[in-house]
Amino acid sequence: MTEGGSMEAQVKVVSVEGLWSPDILATFLGIPAKTLRDWRFKGYGPSWMKIGKHVRYDPDAVRRWLKTLDESAEAA
Known part of the structure; x- marks a missing residue:
């Protein structure tokens, strides 16, 4: 609790994107x-x-x- 008697919550938002299987990447x-x-x-x-x-x-x-594919296509 803080001085005023209220509780402060600290929230940390983390974006986690897992690894892709070949099937997911293919899709x-x-x-x-x-x-x-x-x-x-x-x-x-x-x-x-x-x-x-x-x-x-x-x-x-x-x-x-x-x-990199997009950049090489633009250079062509």
Whole structure:
């Protein structure tokens, strides 16, 4: 309690966006999940990581990768 007898609440809002599975990313990009698998094999596409046996994508990394595609298209 504070001096005046009231309680002050401090609220911290945190936005947490989890990692994306290949299926979620495929839906986001509007492409088949198989295409992502092919891209990983060829070394193309957004960066990805393996957690145990699961492939995951960082949404921020995906958005940065998309931005590079947009910038290279504008330069062409």
